[in-house]
Amino acid sequence: MADDHRSAAVTYANYLKIDELLSLQRPRSTGPEHDEMLFIVIHQVYELWFKELLHEFDRVRRLLEDDESHRAQHTLKRILTILKVMVAQLDILETMTPLEFFSFRERLEAASGFQSDQFRQIEFLLGIKSQAAIDRFANGTRARAALEQRYREATLWDAFLHYLAREKYAVPAPLLTRDVVARVEASPDVQQILIEIYRRDTKNAELCERLVDLDEGVQEWRYRHVKMVERTIGAKPGTGGSAGAAYLRETIGTPAFPDLWTIRSQL
Ligand code: HEM
Numbered sequence: 001m002a003d004d005h006r007s008a009a010v011t012y013a014n015y016l017k018i019d020e021l022l023s024l025q026r027p028r029s030t031g032p033e034h035d036e037m038l039f040i041v042i043h044q045v046y047e048l049w050f051k052e053l054l055h056e057f058d059r060v061r062r063l064l065e066d067d068e069s070h071r072a073q074h075t076l077k078r079i080l081t082i083l084k085v086m087v088a089q090l091d092i093l094e095t096m097t098p099l100e101f102f103s104f105r106e107r108l109e110a111a112s113g114f115q116s117d118q119f120r121q122i123e124f125l126l127g128i129k130s131q132a133a134i135d136r137f138a139n140g141t142r143a144r145a146a147l148e149q150r151y152r153e154a155t156l157w158d159a160f161l162h163y164l165a166r167e168k169y170a171v172p173a174p175l176l177t178r179d180v181v182a183r184v185e186a187s188p189d190v191q192q193i194l195i196e197i198y199r200r201d202t203k204n205a206e207l208c209e210r211l212v213d214l215d216e217g218v219q220e221w222r223y224r225h226v227k228m229v230e231r232t233i234g235a236k237p238g239t240g241g242s243a244g245a246a247y248l249r250e251t252i253g254t255p256a257f258p259d260l261w262t263i264r265s266q267l
Helices: 012-016 018-022 036-065 069-093 098-102 117-125 131-135 142-152 156-166 188-200 202-233 245-251 258-266
Strands: none
Touching (some): 036 117, 117 131, 202 258
């Protein structure tokens, strides 16, 4: 207590750790090449947005578990707004020409967004889980521990189905006790429930629409990322060891919540 009056007052710089933050951008190219700074900053910004998204997703899941659907929708709106900003930010990186990128690309060695554990955590939350994604991270690392935990956790879709069951919809029992590690499969029974919701239950239809927005938003990011990759490296393989754009194209267009898309043609 005696030292309290001498401890530094809270300032913009010490609260936000500005000195630490500004010391974290370390280009590897000699010179360094001008565009490497943008490349580092934008990836770091994305990782911060991923962190914030995970924080908000955890809240949405909790709110659904507590039957607070109105607040869950509110949080989903925030998530969607962040996603829009994330998609828009790709425009900035697209001002970097292929030659500007190649001026430092070899210094990235095998590093790639493919190794972003937070991106995989988001996929896990959406129900796109894989043991292989975990195995890429060494035992004992923060990344592996985080992924292992998310692997075992219920997905957002599971939380949604449990919520619907408590709202008195006849969600089939096997879906409420399913192995949360498995990919979310299309279910004709759930589709019937969703059709009923869209026709008669405005409150929950709104919630469904926000989940469609989310699914579409993630696909939009994937699409824009592939286009950026195509215009920057063409058909060259990725630094992460994949076929590059050809691999990324395969990840677009597979929805996380298939039932919400299937019912569109029956409404
Ligand atoms: C010039 C800019 C960029 C290029 C050329 C590029 C290229 C690539 C390529 C080729 C892949 C496939 C994996 C590989 O073999 O490396 C990939 C994956 C990925 N990149 Fe990028 N990327 C760029 C910018 C970004 C940015 C700014 C982010 C934001 C975090 C990002 C996040 C990711 C993620 C999350 C994956 C994994 C996608 C998946 O497996 O579905 N990339 N990137």
